[in-house]
Amino acid sequence: MNRIKVQTEPFDIAQVQDELRADNPAIGAVVSFVGLMRDMNEGDQVATMTLEHYPGMTEKALEEIVQEADERWELMGIRVIHRVGELNPLDPIVIVAVASAHRGEAFQACEFVIDYLKTRAPFWKKEKTADGERWVDARHSDSDAEARWKR
Amino acid sequence: MNRIKVQTEPFDIAQVQDELRADNPAIGAVVSFVGLMRDMNEGDQVATMTLEHYPGMTEKALEEIVQEADERWELMGIRVIHRVGELNPLDPIVIVAVASAHRGEAFQACEFVIDYLKTRAPFWKKEKTADGERWVDARHSDSDAEARWKR
Amino acid sequence: MIKVLYFARLREQLEMASEEMDSTGLDSVNSVVASLKDRGGIWADVFGGAQPVLMAVNQEMVDGDTAVSDGDEVAFFPPVTGG
Amino acid sequence: MIKVLYFARLREQLEMASEEMDSTGLDSVNSVVASLKDRGGIWADVFGGAQPVLMAVNQEMVDGDTAVSDGDEVAFFPPVTGG
Numbered sequence: 001m002n003r004i005k006v007q008t009e010p011f012d013i014a015q016v017q018d019e020l021r022a023d024n025p026a027i028g029a030v031v032s033f034v035g036l037m038r039d040m041n042e043g044d045q046v047a048t049m050t051l052e053h054y055p056g057m058t059e060k061a062l063e064e065i066v067q068e069a070d071e072r073w074e075l076m077g078i079r080v081i082h083r084v085g086e087l088n089p090l091d092p093i094v095i096v097a098v099a100s101a102h103r104g105e106a107f108q109a110c111e112f113v114i115d116y117l118k119t120r121a122p123f124w125k126k127e128k129t130a131d132g133e134r135w136v137d138a139r140h141s142d143s144d145a146e147a148r149w150k151r
Numbered sequence: 152m153n154r155i156k157v158q159t160e161p162f163d164i165a166q167v168q169d170e171l172r173a174d175n176p177a178i179g180a181v182v183s184f185v186g187l188m189r190d191m192n193e194g195d196q197v198a199t200m201t202l203e204h205y206p207g208m209t210e211k212a213l214e215e216i217v218q219e220a221d222e223r224w225e226l227m228g229i230r231v232i233h234r235v236g237e238l239n240p241l242d243p244i245v246i247v248a249v250a251s252a253h254r255g256e257a258f259q260a261c262e263f264v265i266d267y268l269k270t271r272a273p274f275w276k277k278e279k280t281a282d283g284e285r286w287v288d289a290r291h292s293d294s295d296a297e298a299r300w301k302r
Numbered sequence: 303m304i305k306v307l308y309f310a311r312l313r314e315q316l317e318m319a320s321e322e323m324d325s326t327g328l329d330s331v332n333s334v335v336a337s338l339k340d341r342g343g344i345w346a347d348v349f350g351g352a353q354p355v356l357m358a359v360n361q362e363m364v365d366g367d368t369a370v371s372d373g374d375e376v377a378f379f380p381p382v383t384g385g
Numbered sequence: 386m387i388k389v390l391y392f393a394r395l396r397e398q399l400e401m402a403s404e405e406m407d408s409t410g411l412d413s414v415n416s417v418v419a420s421l422k423d424r425g426g427i428w429a430d431v432f433g434g435a436q437p438v439l440m441a442v443n444q445e446m447v448d449g450d451t452a453v454s455d456g457d458e459v460a461f462f463p464p465v466t467g468g
Contacts, residue, residue: 014165017185025190025240031261032183033254034168035468039176051467052393054460057444082467089176094468103184103265104296110182111258114468120446122460123467124393135394138437138464145255186385202384203310205377208361233384245385265385271363273377274384275310286311289354289381 003078004062006053008085013095020077020099027076031106032097033114039089041136044129051084051093054122058082061121069098069113073105080113082123112149119146154229155213157204159236164246171228171250178227182257183248184265190240192287195280202235202244205273209233212272220249220264224256231264233274266296304328304370306338309379312355315348325372331357332366334376354381387411387453389421392462395438398431408455414440415449417459437464 005011013034021027039046066078077099087093096113100106125136156162164185172178190197217229228250238244247264251257276287303322313319328334335357339349349355358377359368370376386405396402411417418440422432432438441460442451453459 013168017164021185021187021241023241025188027187028189030185030187032185033258034172034181034183035254036172036178036181037176038179038252053467054390054392054441054444054462057441057460060444061446090172090174101189102292103186103262104292107184107258107262111254114254118468119465121467122392122441122462122465124463125466126393135463136466138466141253141255142468204384205307205309205358205361205379208358208377211361212363269385270382272384273309273358273379273382275380276383277310286380287383289383293385 003066004059004080004082006055006058006062006082006084008083010083011081011092011095013092016079016081016095016097020079020097024076024099026101027099028101029103029106030097030099031103031110032095033110034092035094035114037087037089037091037093041127044131046089046127046129049087049125049127051087052124052126053082053084057122062117065113065116065120068116069109072112073100073109075100075105075109078109078113080117082117082121084123115142115145115149118142154217155210155231155233157206157209157213157233157235159234161234162232162243162246164243167230167232167246167248171230171248175227175250177252178250179252180254180257181248181250182254182261183246184261185243186245186265188238188240188242188244192278195282197240197278197280200238200276200278202238203275203277204233204235208273213268216264216267216271219267220260223263224251224260226251226256226260229260229264231268233268233272235274263300266293266300269293270297303372304334305375306334307375307377309377311380312348312378315344325370325374328370330366331359331364331368331370331376334370335366349378355379356381386455387417388458389417390458390460392460394463395431395461398427408453408457411453413449414442414447414451414453414459417453418449418461432461438462439464 021030079097082094098106098110172181230248233245249257249261304325307320308316335349339346387408390403391399418432422429
């Protein structure tokens with residue numbers, strides 16, 4: 001089963017988690033992160049958003065991040081799905097779901113994957129506000145979050 | 152809406168997460184933890200499990216834990232559902248779902264709630280193995296996990 | 303009267319889920335424990351300190367110094383294992 | 386030839402999504418950057434160092450010292466903002 005996927009269509013949060021834990025009674029914990037489109041950014045109302053990516057490199061980057069998580073922790077499954085294209089407020093943008101025997105590993109690996117994705121996977125957000133379109137700037141807090149995992 | 156629930160019936164993981172984020176476009180992150188019944192414990196195959204609790208105190212303890220998470224972090228919603236009664240391997244036992252504007256808060260609060268639940272909420276597991284029934288012992292790793300949050 | 307509850311392994315060991323105790327002479331959880339231990343037999347074993355016993359008064363986890371008074375609900379149980 | 390790709394804000398600023406460059410004289414990402422900057426105008430602005438530009442060779446994020454050779458795919462883009 002593919003561990004990572006980049007798609008324009010919405011994903012089914014329940015299905016992702018169900019598939020991840022299906023039929024493996026050794027799994028004791030599933031931790032998932034869902035990132036959602038907010039209707040406000042930097043003080044402005046955001047109407048819609050377009051997500052651009054670098055086809056080919058995106059999948060490669062996500063695979064590498066997932067692979068590294070798999071090496072760092074004892075896991076029993078990971079799924080990452082990221083949407084691209086047009087998005088509206090309330091839309092899920094990304095899901096990271098991790099299964100493991102015990103919860104500590106799943107929590108750490110899930111946060112690691114989303115932290116790395118935020119700084120290493122080639123996605124770019126452009127948002128539409130009342131003043132027109134603008135590219136979203138990278139956040140320092142995301143680099144800080146990534147730096148925690150360095151070793 | 153009730154933030155915590157103790158019930159014998161299975162819960163719907165998707166519904167819990169959907170309700171939590173419904174109609175609030177300020178939510179940017181939903182982190183959820185699902186604890187599942189494993190078929191092995193301390194090297195033995197486990198056939199079924201019974202979860203006992205202290206009605207009244209359980210709800211109070213869960214409310215207090217959720218309340219403390221709400222005070223420590225900027226959150227936009229928390230749900231905790233814990234099952235009691237008879238359970239089988241693969242069954243979800245507990246779900247903790249947390250919504251916030253940014254992911255850091257949601258990850259921390261979600262892990263905090265399950266760590267505190269593990270050491271402070273009056274639930275007890277009894278499992279049935281080939282050798283008969285036995286009460287599950289508390290884990291040192293759970294006290295250690297709780298201690299991380301002391302302040 | 304004080305309502306006393308026992309849960310999980312303790313309930314099974316003591317073969318009792320709950321009882322009502324006269325509150326006379328009982329001013330703290332420790333004094334309740336002492337009185338239970340004095341029953342001897344399995345009571346002395348369970349409350350003798352060899353096995354970990356957690357305590358709650360009116361559904362709040364407490365330590366032994368906590369005061370109890372007439373009408374309180376006191377509970378004894380093993381370390382919790384939920385989640 | 387080297388295939389060069391531009392993404393997001395860079396693609397819009399340069400009004401170009403991709404191009405093929407003759408690899409002669411290009412031995413590292415830095416030499417590609419220097420050659421693009423020499424075009425002047427918006428190219429000098431974008432690759433002049435005032436705005437952050439990330440680089441990838443064959444779909445791996447790299448720094449400017451990385452070697453490039455004929456047939457490589459080189460990409461330039463702003464800091465990423467997914468998730």
